[in-house]
Amino acid sequence: MTEKVVSIDLGSNSFRVLKYDCVNHRILAEHNEVVGMADGLIDTGLISKEAQNRVITAIKKSVEKIVYEPSEAVAVTTAAMRKATNSAEVLKHFKSQTGVTFNIIDGVEEARLTLLAVKYALKREKIDSSKFILLDIGGGSTEIILNDEEKHISNSFDFGIVTLTQKYLKSHDLKADLKKKKEDIKSYINSLNINTDEFTFVATAGTPTTIAAIKLGQDFFSYDKEVINGTTVDLNDLENCLKIFKNSNEEEIMKLVGRGRVEFIEVGILIYQMIFEALNKKESIVLDDGLREGVAINYCLENCKN
Structure with a gap:
């Protein structure tokens, strides 16, 4: 075994x-x-x-x-x-x-495995895991997963914080691009014919966990995922983070987000903000658990008899 x-x-x-x-x-x-x-x-x-x-x-x-x-x-x-x-x-x-x-x-598989990890995490944090919309903002793609009891529907959108930042740095019109992506996501959600008010908004990956950490007074070096897990952030928290980054130098931002993330964090927050608006949500539960946890749990379920 x-x-x-x-x-x-x-x-x-x-x-x-x-x-x-x-x-x-x-x-x-x-x-x-x-x-x-x-x-x-x-x-x-x-x-x-x-x-x-x-x-x-x-x-x-x-x-x-x-x-x-x-x-x-x-x-x-x-x-x-x-x-x-x-x-x-x-x-x-x-x-x-x-x-x-x-x-x-x-x-599709990325979404399934991430969802598996998040379901385990929500149960661990004693948060209702029956109906939720999960957001996973990656570097090259963004996954939105609707979980309704034992059923789920997922969609992978072809943009992420790295790819969008690289386009933006080349005089790309980020505001117009995000507006179009917001309409695409709204159109997708509308096609599902659901009432989003019935679904909790859950987010995983680096951008949401960074915002939660800053809200709780943590930085990259004092980051404690046990404390982060289950934290609720709202649109004011996103705006506060954008203000902090706008008024900080590169070294100060690096202390908050870690090396290799400084140039991407603002675009990450703007994507997160856009999806808040597309889903018409005011707050989001943040979890650190994601794909790597899902890969491990999936392997255990397939190979361990306990």
Whole structure:
């Protein structure tokens, strides 16, 4: 019987590793790092050599820190690798250099696994998990999942904080783009023919957890996910964060959000704000749990009999 698993989530900007206890469903160890895998992807369609080297270094560091056999890790990668034209070659290189075999998952599977983690997290936090709308803002894609009891519907939107920032930095009209995306999301929600008032708004990933942390007086170095989990944020909290970043220098912002996130955080908040408005919601419950937890839990459910 498998009692432990190591799961890896290689996203467009972040690299997240988890060692998980399948018997007691608890985290044993974890490692998070910004690797900027999607840097330059918008322009070239490629995962750059520099980004590949950062990922390889991060994997080797995580092996030392968490102590695991790389070839046995359950590893997934998402939007950046889905978009890159050299993904097959890159993943082969990762395997030869580190022993890790990555599986590219589509938006539907990404949503299913993230939803699995969030359901477990809501139960752990003693929050009603029957009806909720889940938002997962990634680096290269944004997932919106509607969960109604045991049924769910998901949609993966082709934008994220990294890709949208890179477009914006090239004189892209961010305001107009967000307005169009808001209409697309409203249209999608309307097509589901539901009353969104009946659904709790839940958000995971770096932008919501950063806002929750700042609201609670934490920064990147004092971040405590046990305290963050279950925190409610509202539109005023988003506005306050935007003001803080506007009036802070790069070093001050880095202390709040961590290295490798400074240039993306404002766009992340504007995406979050836009989705609040598209869903006509005033507050959102924030959870730290996401894809890597879902990958681990899914593996445990399929391979552990307990």
